[in-house]
Amino acid sequence: MHLIEETFKKKKPLICYFMAGYPSMEKSYETAKALIDSGADILEVGVPFSDPVADGPTIQVAHEKAVKDGITPVNVFELTKKIKSEYPEIPLILMTYYNPIFIIGEQKFCQLAKENGADGFIVPDLPPEEAEEFKKTANSFGLATVFLLAPTSHQERITLVGRMSDGFIYYVSLTGITGARETLPWEELEKKVSQIKQITGKKVAVGFGVSKKEHTQKLSKISDGVIVGSAIVKLQGKGDIEGIRKLVKQLKEGME
Numbered sequence: 001m002h003l004i005e006e007t008f009k010k011k012k013p014l015i016c017y018f019m020a021g022y023p024s025m026e027k028s029y030e031t032a033k034a035l036i037d038s039g040a041d042i043l044e045v046g047v048p049f050s051d052p053v054a055d056g057p058t059i060q061v062a063h064e065k066a067v068k069d070g071i072t073p074v075n076v077f078e079l080t081k082k083i084k085s086e087y088p089e090i091p092l093i094l095m096t097y098y099n100p101i102f103i104i105g106e107q108k109f110c111q112l113a114k115e116n117g118a119d120g121f122i123v124p125d126l127p128p129e130e131a132e133e134f135k136k137t138a139n140s141f142g143l144a145t146v147f148l149l150a151p152t153s154h155q156e157r158i159t160l161v162g163r164m165s166d167g168f169i170y171y172v173s174l175t176g177i178t179g180a181r182e183t184l185p186w187e188e189l190e191k192k193v194s195q196i197k198q199i200t201g202k203k204v205a206v207g208f209g210v211s212k213k214e215h216t217q218k219l220s221k222i223s224d225g226v227i228v229g230s231a232i233v234k235l236q237g238k239g240d241i242e243g244i245r246k247l248v249k250q251l252k253e254g255m256e
């Protein structure tokens with residue numbers, strides 16, 4: 001069975017996003033280790049890109065600095081390889097905009113991802129309607145493609161994503177960009193997640209805005225997994241590895 005699926009079978013995972021190469025290659029490796037050692041079940045590895053349209057200020061800054069420092073997909077693959085060799089049981093999902101895939105080529109990108117320990121992809125600017133070819137290629141390498149749904153997604157889109165998404169569906173808690181929030185639209189969230197689960201029969205993990213234990217506590221009751229990004233990346237940028245450990249432990253506490 002695929003590693004992502006297996007992880008969801010065992011528990012409701014805490015999925016942690018961080019940016020590769022930020023604020024340095026070494027620090028991003030330390031970040032990954034700290035995330036896993038303090039309880040992250042799945043990592044989303046951010047691939048730096050010059051025009052991250054879905055990202056809020058915190059992650060934008062991370063993209064910008066990593067790009068300026070010359071971090072390339074090749075560097076990201078070096079990092080995933082290193083993480084995978086140390087933590088073979090932790091799924092690594094590359095979170096990348098489509099452009100780097102386009103430049104390297106779908107076939108080659110998937111091959112490199114596979115060779116370097118990745119387990120799948122989330123490509124936020126590749127709509128499922130246009131992803132048939134990429135999914136086919138990724139799947140031929142045994143790599144998962146995870147797709148997103150949002151509060152604005154209707155039945156037809158939900159059905160399509162249900163068919164296209166491997167392992168789980170990423171439900172975006174709110175319309176807008178990534179970034180830690182004080183509160184989430186709980187009522188709508190609960191309704192939508194159960195609707196998606198009912199239509200697709202797939203696991204649904206929720207991300208966007210999650211920043212504290214109170215959030216993970218509520219989300220783990222109404223969904224199959226929780227995704228956290230900006231709250232981590234903020235600490236990552238300061239090189240605050242201890243802070244990352246503390247945060248992940250707290251978020252994880254909410255899920256037990």
Ligand SMILES: O=P(O)(O)OC[C@@H](O)[C@@H](O)c1c[nH]c2ccccc12
Pocket residue numbers: 017044046054055059095124177178179180207208209210227228229230231
């Ligand atoms: O940062 P947040 O609000 O905690 O949300 C997770 C998110 O960062 C991560 O999954 C992500 C990073 N970049 C993205 C782009 C699109 C969708 C999702 C993402």
